[in-house]
Amino acid sequence: MADRLCIHYHRDFDGMVSAAVLAVALQSSRGENATWSDINYDQRSDWPNFRLGERFAIVDFHFHPRAEYWFDHHPTTFLSEELRAAYTPNERWRWDETSPSCPPLILRHAREHWGFETDTRFAEMAYWSDIVDAARYKDVEQAVFGDEPALRIARALTVAPNSEWLNQVVEWMTRDTLDELARRTEVDKAFTRASRNRDRALQQFPPTVESKQDGVLFYDASSPTIRRERFAPFYHHPDIHYAVGVIPTRQGFHVSCGQNPWNPPPVEVHIGEIMERYGGGGHKAVGGANPPDLPAARRTAAEIAEKLRGALLRRA
């Protein structure tokens, strides 16, 4: 049905909660019977023509001027100056880069503009979205081995087999509590598989370290046989301030950079802005870029590590 609104969501925990929240808020406050579908970074390549002729919303992803509804919290959401100029907050669009995750700003907007009152279920999901998306785990132990329902679900998402599965989870999010959702057989199975991957990743990380100096860890995990655990650098090296490394993607290589959430650097460095200079993006505390090949990725990662060491040394 061409005139049915489709909510396109970023494929991660807070993006999926955002889709569920918006779907329910639109249904109950505006009588809008929306569907939903995941979205990924590849779809930016022809952004002006995205879903041409269709009705759509976007949550937790780049601004699009044809989006009927749009909500995001990423500082790098605007793909050009023209797009930035096309945005003004209104009754259907809201950008708040100070929000740790996307669902709380949708809930706030829906209450203020559409009179939508949330239940404790969505409040709980929004609370955990902030923790997961902004890496506000109480310690690295919780980040890596956390067993709370939201953390089990977030981990399960790391092995999501396909878009249909993700769309199914969003549907469950529109009606389940986090506890009910985490107990679903499909989610629990994925969690078990993802936990095995995590254990393997933690074992595989130490030999990938190329250097550890002045609070910055540089690693090369570009081999496709190495599994990835986002917090492995901080799990093995709790004393570092930054980790920067190379990891494989389906098409090539990704440079990933992040500050240690449990040992924050004593300097003001915006990683997302550094990454923009390499064609990437991100937040202040974490970002990434996709150089054209492995040598370029290694060079980029090494350069960024050097920049970060410089910033830390100037401070020391």
Ligand SMILES: [Mn+2]
């Ligand atoms: Mn997200």
